[in-house]
Amino acid sequence: MAEVTLEDLDHVGPATAQKLRESGYNSVEAIAVASPTDLSLSADIGESAASKIINSARRSANIGGFETGDLVMERRKQVGKLSTGCSEFDEMMEGGIDTQSITELYGEFGSGKTQIAHQLAVNVQLPNEQGGLNGSVIFIDTENTFRPERIKQMVQGASEHHNIDYDPEEFLKNIHVARAYNSNHQILLMDSAMELAEESKNWEQPVRLLIVDSLTAHFRAEYIGRGTLADRQQKLNKHLHALQRFSDLYNAVIIVTNQVMSKPDAFFGDPTKPIGGHIIGHTATFRMYLRKSKGDKRIVRLVDSPNLPDGESIISVTPLGLTNP
Template identity: 60%
Template sequence: MSELSQQEKLEDLPGVGPATADKLMENEFDSLEAIAVSSPSELSAKVDIGEKTAINIIDAARKEADIGGFETGNKLLEKRANIGKITTMADDFDRLLGGGIETQTITEMYGEYGSGKTQIAHQLAVAVQLPKEKGGLNSNAIYIDTENSFRPERIKQMARSLELDEDEVLDKIYVARAYNSNHQMLLSEKARELAKKIKEEGEKIKLLIIDSLTSHFRAEYVGRGSLAERQQKLNKHLHEVIKFTDLFNAAALVTNQVQSNPDAFFGDPTRPVGGNILGHMATYRLYLRKSKGDKRIARLVDSPCMPEGESVFTIGEEGIRDA
């Protein structure tokens, strides 16, 4: 759809004239869906309109885009037919997740250093480019790198093992290095702009990777006095990620660091950083840990539809595979 027809659609909303439509377009509220999933405070601040006007615009956009109302379970089941799955390249790992990494959700993977988080992130950036019959979505990926851990050489190894064109695979992964938490949050917003541009060019972005989600937040907000501010910013960041997955029917994979719980006298004292905010926002939570040699264990800790369980996989030169 052309920019002109998009603007005309926006001008049909109550309280939106040509000037307001221009501001909406300039601030990436360039579709009914983008407006429908925004908050009144966000729309009001970015477009410089009253919050009451913002509420009316959002309500009208939700009605036009058929977003946000009550629906029957069967209607939702029909919509879930559009959900895609990205293979991890290990059949048993895919089984644990009900077929792979799911679109329109956040999947969190946490574990100690060397547990395989970044390796899986690299593998998924390659796997999402595969055709659907091979477990991919025939799409591109965005990779936000916060720890300088992205390695194009590793991508080439994984692509080679799947007999894919190595340079073409790299061309379909858009990488940005985040230097602090504010930059990381800005990049998650820019990801929406990039995905829209790619879509206009006839391609698709179906995977957003943030490796790792909490590294900068953990380093910059130290001590209990800054915990509330950290969690508030993390919450805002995750809402932007969810918005991305909804708008583009994309999957989000976030890796997470861990810390030791000194109060745990029994069992594994390891717990993920991010607290309840991340716990509630992630649809699937996976705990990764090392095993013997090149083997790793993935434990599904939380899922709305899959039972808790474990899967053993290997990390080799070719990538992630069954043990």
């Protein structure tokens, strides 16, 4: 689809194309999966014209029509697997974390969510034969959790594991970090992420992993009380759909971490549940619950998946990264 430009679409002239690009719609595929309302506001055109542009983009990008199951199966073959570096964890996920999907990691403070995110930011840069995707990373940091020092330690661990002398500085250059200062800024950063991923198509290591750590922290802090719940959920829903769109367009892994809240009325089982309610529950493709165990061990439980059975695996969080216990 590279040869089809925005100007090739019906009802798009040079001025409209310029406005669309300025709003982050840099490709035909990005327009094909946009909503008429968003496009209308971005390009300052009527919703009717926006719908026509979207339909033209869908025809050009071959998106949005019905297709038979065998074609879906063929497209599913493009889904990549990103290794966690822990054999039991990878086995539970049938080879690793999927591209074209959102994987949610939730658990209490210190349960290992950010550690897994950092480890995947290293692993995604490895070649395919070492469980990576030969790609670069976008890290949206909402709680000031990104630590370059930790990346260096994990690169050292990868060097020892694969017996190859990797350069930590090169790994850090392939991680693009943005600090989100509030929920609006967090949502806006997705536009910048789209632009960066589009630009990265020409790089040696295009963007194949996007991390949001944590997805819900700002929403939880800013929307307090039941009266704000509807607004919060609506914004969270829009944000999650932007993440899903990103994963589909760039065949990328999306990792979001999530906080938990306690359920004091729970008499049986674990008295914690993830923030965000049904919106995240329905949008995340894979949901994993992390909890502490003895010493450096963490238990990862696959709670929800469209095609895998529920399961548990144990990992160790060591100074050199995630390892088998």
